[in-house]
Amino acid sequence: MAALARAELTLLGRSRSTLLSxxxxxxxxxxxxxxxxxQMDLDEAxxxxxxxxxxxxxxxxLLFGVYSALVGIYAARREELVLKRLRTxxxxxxxxxxxxxxxxxVTGLVQSLVLVAACTVVLDIPxxxxxxxxxxxxxxxxxxxxALGAVTATVTRTVESAQVTTLPLVLLSMTLSGVTVPLELLPDRLASVCALLPLSPVITLVRGGWTGDLSAYEALGAVATALAWTVLAVFAVRRWFRWEPRR
Structure with missing residues (x-):
C-alpha cells in the first residue's frame, strides 16, 4: 500500500488539473x-x-481537496486499466x-491544518x-x-464526467450542511433534516470543538451520523465499485 501511495503521489504532482482543484x-x-x-446575522446564533x-x-x-479529487483519480485509474492490473x-x-x-x-489533512492556522491568526479566533x-x-x-469519493466513482464513466457527478454532493453540502450557511440560522425543522446530510456532522463537530458548547448528546449524535454514512459508503463500494472500464 505504501508503494501504491508513493506512485499515486508522483502522478498527483504531474496532474495540474487535480492539483488545481x-x-x-x-x-x-x-x-x-x-x-x-x-453580512449574515450571526449574533442570534x-x-x-x-x-x-x-x-x-x-x-x-474535504469537498474539493479529497472528495472531488478522489473521484477523478479513481475514474482515471479505472479507465487506464491500472486498477484491473493491480487486482491480479x-x-x-x-x-x-x-x-x-x-x-x-494526507494533502487534505495538511491543507486543513494550514487553513485552521490561517483563520486563527487572520480572524483572531480563540x-x-x-x-x-x-x-x-x-x-x-x-x-x-x-469513501464517498469511491462511491461516486462507480457512476462516473470518464474523468471529464467527474466534474458533473460530484456536483450534487458538493452543492448540497455547501448549501445545506452548514458549510456556507450555519445550521443555526436555518428554521428548526429544516435544520433537523439537514443535520442528517453526510457532511453536516463533520461541520457540527468542528464548530462545536471551537465553541465548546456542543453537548454530549449532540456530539454522540453527530458521530453516529458520520459513522452511519461511512459504513453505508463502504458497503456501497464493496457491492458496486467497478474495477474495469465501461464499454
Whole structure:
C-alpha cells in the first residue's frame, strides 16, 4: 500500500488539473466567502465570522481537496486499466483503494491544518474549547469523503464526467450542511433534516470543538451520523465499485 501511495503521489504532482482543484480551490474559496459571511446575522446564533469561516474552510478542503479529487483519480485509474492490473497482484481490494486515496487524504489533512492556522491568526479566533471534538470531526470527514469519493466513482464513466457527478454532493453540502450557511440560522425543522446530510456532522463537530458548547448528546449524535454514512459508503463500494472500464 505504501508503494501504491508513493506512485499515486508522483502522478498527483504531474496532474495540474487535480492539483488545481485539490489545493488552490479550497484555499481561495474562504477568501471569496468572507464578505458574504460578514453580512449574515450571526449574533442570534452565538457565532461570529471566524466561527463560520473556520469550519467552512475545512469543509471546502474535504469537498474539493479529497472528495472531488478522489473521484477523478479513481475514474482515471479505472479507465487506464491500472486498477484491473493491480487486482491480479498481491494487494487486496481495500489496499488498492486506500493506497490510491492516501496522498489526497494526507494533502487534505495538511491543507486543513494550514487553513485552521490561517483563520486563527487572520480572524483572531480563540483556542478551541473542546479540541478533541474538532480533531474527531476532521478525521471522520477525511475517511467519509474518501469513501464517498469511491462511491461516486462507480457512476462516473470518464474523468471529464467527474466534474458533473460530484456536483450534487458538493452543492448540497455547501448549501445545506452548514458549510456556507450555519445550521443555526436555518428554521428548526429544516435544520433537523439537514443535520442528517453526510457532511453536516463533520461541520457540527468542528464548530462545536471551537465553541465548546456542543453537548454530549449532540456530539454522540453527530458521530453516529458520520459513522452511519461511512459504513453505508463502504458497503456501497464493496457491492458496486467497478474495477474495469465501461464499454
Amino acid at each position: 485539490a489545493v488552490l480551490v479550497p484555499l481561495t474559496l474562504p477568501v471569496a466567502l468572507r464578505s458574504a459571511v460578514s 452565538g457565532l461570529d465570522v471566524g466561527l463560520v469561516m473556520l469550519p467552512a474552510s475545512i469543509g471546502f478542503s 497482484g498481491e494487494p487486496r481490494d481495500a489496499e488498492i483503494l486506500a493506497g490510491a486515496a492516501l496522498p489526497v487524504v 483556542p478551541p474549547g473542546a479540541p478533541h471534538l474538532a480533531v474527531l470531526g476532521l478525521l471522520l470527514g477525511l475517511v467519509l469523503c474518501a
